Amino acid sequence: MALLVQKFGGTSVGSVERIEAVADRIVASQARGDSIVVVLSAMSGETNRLIGLAEQIQAHPTPRELDVLVSTGEQVTIALLAMALHKRGCEARSFTGSQVRILTDSVHTKARIREIDSQRIHDELDQGRVVVVAGFQGVDEHGNITTLGRGGSDTSAVALAAALKADECQIYTDVKGVYTTDPRVVDDARLLRTITFEEMLELASLGAKVLQIRSVEFAGKYKVPLRVLSSFEDDPGTLITLEDDKEMEAPIISGIAFTRDEAKVTVSGVPDVPGVAYKVLGPVSDAGIEVDVIVQNVSADGTTDITFTVKRQDSQKTRDIVTRIADSVGARQVSVDDRIAKVSLVGVGMKSHAGIASQMFRTLVDESINIQIITTSEIKISVVIEEKYLELAVRSLHAAFGLEG
Incomplete structure (x- = not known):
């Protein structure tokens, strides 16, 4: 019998029908003899709706009250799922982040988890119940509701899995797992069956949106086996695991990540x-x-000459700041290019294989794509290029390194 933490995102609980489908999946897991803790996001679009309401009252909502407001989205889904489980004859209890004592710091809208009191959850599991916990939220030492920032339900799930010493943390989403790159850009992108924490952290930080970065950091730090899989298909998905897993033969390149929202x-x-x-x-x-x-x-x-990149949404603010200080530092000129993108190759196999960078550069040259900036680490190479060449670059590199399905 395994102890599993299963997290379902906003798309997976976006309607009553989908919540019913999640309940069916949980009942099937419990029937196999597993103990189940479920972490839920709010319904898809609900957090944005609540923020929109707040902004009709205040242009910049008071952070503490905003946390009180947006945390209600998860309270709706945990109660509905518990009801759906009861309807199926499955004992279940729903809890908010404060009820299970997910203790955080006091930084509203982007709090960090300090500790979790797992005793209450263990008590419920010992009585054969499914425990349904609101993701994205916690409570500070003063009893104030806090939230963990966008994508925080992933972090909630991994933190609970670590505290409970769960056998696996399963992140259910609207895709089958982690792909070699975005399937919307490359039709034959391949589903990865395994990937290391180190690689997943790089991919997440470089633009892959399957998992929140903090959740991957947490899983790697506490060695929580992490699996990404689909709410809508029966597929084992992608297991994110330790680099020294003896059953893994690390490929040279595991994936290609990219971001469009960059400015130079x-x-x-x-x-x-x-x-x-x-x-x-x-x-x-x-x-x-x-x-x-x-x-x-x-x-x-x-x-x-000092060149750096920022998020495109910050480009005008950055220009204003740098222009103000240009005279004091003796600069001749300040320029901003907001039509760039970043493409990155990621793979632990780079550590022991030479020639990856030259193959990448040769592939881009063959497509007449100019490289503006290059940055590297042990397991990644990133280049900044013109945004109009982004999809061509990703498709060409995907083929050049044999990542097709």
Whole structure:
């Protein structure tokens, strides 16, 4: 008998009919002798609807009250699923994050989990009940409702699995698992049966939207076996596991991730003196803008060009900040290009295989795609290119590295 934590996202519980289907799946799991803890998101679109209501009252809603409001979305789905299970003769109890004591810090709208009191859940499981827990939410030490940020239900599920020492955490979604790249861009993208935590973390951080980054970090830290699978099809999905799994023969490249919402900022002709990078990037970071790729080049005349990327939605704000400080740092020019994209190859096999970068660059050259920025790590190579070439680049690289299904 296994202890499983099963998380169902907003699409999986988007209607009463789909909640009934989730109940059927849970009953089948319990019939196999498994103990089940279920973590649910709000119905698809519900969190956005609630935020929209708040913004009709306040342009920038009070964070504490916003958490109180948006946490109600999950309260609806956990109660409905518990009812659906009761209808099937399955004993079940629903709990909010505060009721099972998912203790977080006090940073509203993006809280972090500190600890979980698993005793109440164990008591319910010992009585043969299915435990249904609201994802995305917790409570701080003062009793205030908190939420974990977008995609936080994934983190809730993995954290509960770690606290309960579950045999597996299963993330049910609207896709069959993790693919070599987005199937909407490459028709013959292949479903991966296994992938390492390290690779999944890179893919998630580089644009793959199957899992929230924090949930992968949590699973890797606490060694929680994590599986991504479909709510709508019977398929074993993708198991995310440790790198040293002896049954895995790591491929050179596991997947290709990409992001479209990038902008490139270049500060040209800055005097090449100590501290200049901080003077440029410090104010950007202080404004809460996340900087991704950074490149600094020194020219023959003793000046340097600093180029970095930010989210496209932050490009205008970044331009305003950098333009304000340009004179004080002696910059000649500030330019912004918001028509770029980033494409990344990810694979633990890169560690022991040479020539991956040259093959990637040759493939892009053959398609007349110019590379603007290159950044690498042990298991990834990322390039910044013009956005109009993004899909061509992904398809060409997918074929060049033999990732087809």
